[in-house]
Amino acid sequence: MARTPQTQLAVLGALSIEPMTGYRLRAEVVQTLGHFWHESFGQVYPALAALEAAGMVEREPGAAGAGTPFRITAAGRERLRELLAEPFRQPPPRDPLLLRLFFGDQVDPALVRGWLTAALAEAEEARARYEALRPELEGAPGGRYRLLTLLAGVHGAAARAQWAREALELLGEAPGHAPPGPAGPGGA
Amino acid sequence: MARTPQTQLAVLGALSIEPMTGYRLRAEVVQTLGHFWHESFGQVYPALAALEAAGMVEREPGAAGAGTPFRITAAGRERLRELLAEPFRQPPPRDPLLLRLFFGDQVDPALVRGWLTAALAEAEEARARYEALRPELEGAPGGRYRLLTLLAGVHGAAARAQWAREALELLGEAPGHAPPGPAGPGGA
DNA sequence: CTGCACATGTAATGGGTTACATGATTTA
DNA sequence: TAAATCATGTAACCCATTACATGTGCAG
Structure with missing residues (x-):
């Protein structure tokens, strides 16, 4: 479903910089956050679907259907700020x-x-x-x-x-x- | 079941140093490997059970039942060497x-x-x-x-x-x- | 018209944490 | 004898990867 807040955070954060399709979003994450964060398609799409259902993101108006970039909504920005304010833990190390x-x-x-x-x-x-x-x-x-x-x-x-x-x-x-x-x- | 080879590796490795109960094993892992590796009870016990079934570890003779330390067998040492020789990947980063x-x-x-x-x-x-x-x-x-x-x-x-x-x-x-x-x- | 890159999703599986349940042994 | 610690295990859940399935549109 909603995946972890972590994936939501990454998706909302990326969309707060620029509207993107799920496909490109994942590619951007690999390129820019890639040094310290990782997401796979299996997470990105469900997360986007959940966020869209919750009104946090939406398809850009104009050309509809697949290939239309997602953008963050006002509610999404609010949610992003919330998520960023929440406390977090370092995951247990596994080297x-x-x-x-x-x-x-x-x-x-x-x-x-x-x-x-x-x-x-x-x-x-x-x-x-x-x-x-x-x-x-x-x-x-x-x-x-x-x-x-x-x-x-x-x-x-x-x-x-x-x-x-x-x-x-x-x-x-x-x-x-x-x-x-x-x-x-x-x-x- | 067998959990990942990773957990088997950690368990066999720890027992290769000294026989231990599952409980103490986990505590030792926390104390010594703890800086770079982590295991929980939910992994250690199933892994021990699987390894025992496979003849890689056994209870020490003498006092039987709970509280009796596990020790590694010859087959277990062999398996450990095998696991150590296998290639491995760094997990994707998530900071x-x-x-x-x-x-x-x-x-x-x-x-x-x-x-x-x-x-x-x-x-x-x-x-x-x-x-x-x-x-x-x-x-x-x-x-x-x-x-x-x-x-x-x-x-x-x-x-x-x-x-x-x-x-x-x-x-x-x-x-x-x-x-x-x-x-x-x-x-x- | 053929292949490649873009795009979206689902299903299977794996692996791991956390919480729960239980009991034995030691120590205060 | 009560509390803490040692000890073993199970079950529910969560997160994530991977592989699969599908379709579109453009470039050679």
Whole structure:
């Protein structure tokens, strides 16, 4: 039905920025919120249907039927503000890499090194992606809050990369590329 | 039934270190893996039952019935090694704080500052907790991999705290306590 | 006219939390 | 003996992913 308030929040929030079809909405969420939030079609459409039934969103007038963008209504904006004001909890952590690493002494050290080098590569790639997006948001007028979420991504990715490097060193294996000189690269 | 391999992995892994009852197992998971992994009773008991039926774990001989610890069998260790060797994916990210922050311009700035100061406090607290655990693991013989997971926690918490501080500054609000002098505390 | 991207939905399934129900053992 | 803690399990519900089913419109 209404899915969780979380999905409603994401949908209403996205539509508060710009009217969109469900399809595009999901694509935008992937591109912009994608670093820290995720929605699938199986959630977006039911959520949109529920919100439309509740009068929080509506199809734009003009061309009717499929392909017509949804837009947020006044009631929807009100609801969005309500949802944002409600308290929330961080979900319990579940990091599959750390879970496996904890039992690392049960397996081939090469396997563990593989996990860590993969994590390092992913983190560095993510960091580069965020840094590339940064100028775009720094110039934007209403993008102050968006910039903050991006910065969270930058910090998080940098920390993860730094950790992976240290971990590889502690296991007696230099990362290969980017050897740890006196002034290591990518300080947090 | 068998729950996901993930829960099996956690249960087998925990029992590979030491025999435990389901109750204590869950408590230990909370205390040791708790920083990056979470299990509830509703998963632990069914997983134990399934693993027992499959011959991966068994009650220790001697006193029978409830309260008798489970221990891992040879087949269980084999299975654990298998599970550890399988590829895995990071779950899609879902950070409720960042989701809300992204739409921060829709609400009272004081609310946003509240989110960030709370996040800052949580991150600093977490970091202190991890640092306190550190000496214990640095001395332990088999704790090399456990130390790595702890370091991940330290890095992550430090990065989160640092980010929250920057975010508060960017919003034109100093963190209050711990003003950002030339040599700020808790550099990453 | 054929394939691809846009668009909307539903159903099956999986996985997980929370609350409930129950009882044994220890400790005050 | 009463309360707290240890211990085990079940049931209801919720959220989410994935796969499936379907149709439209445009570009090559």
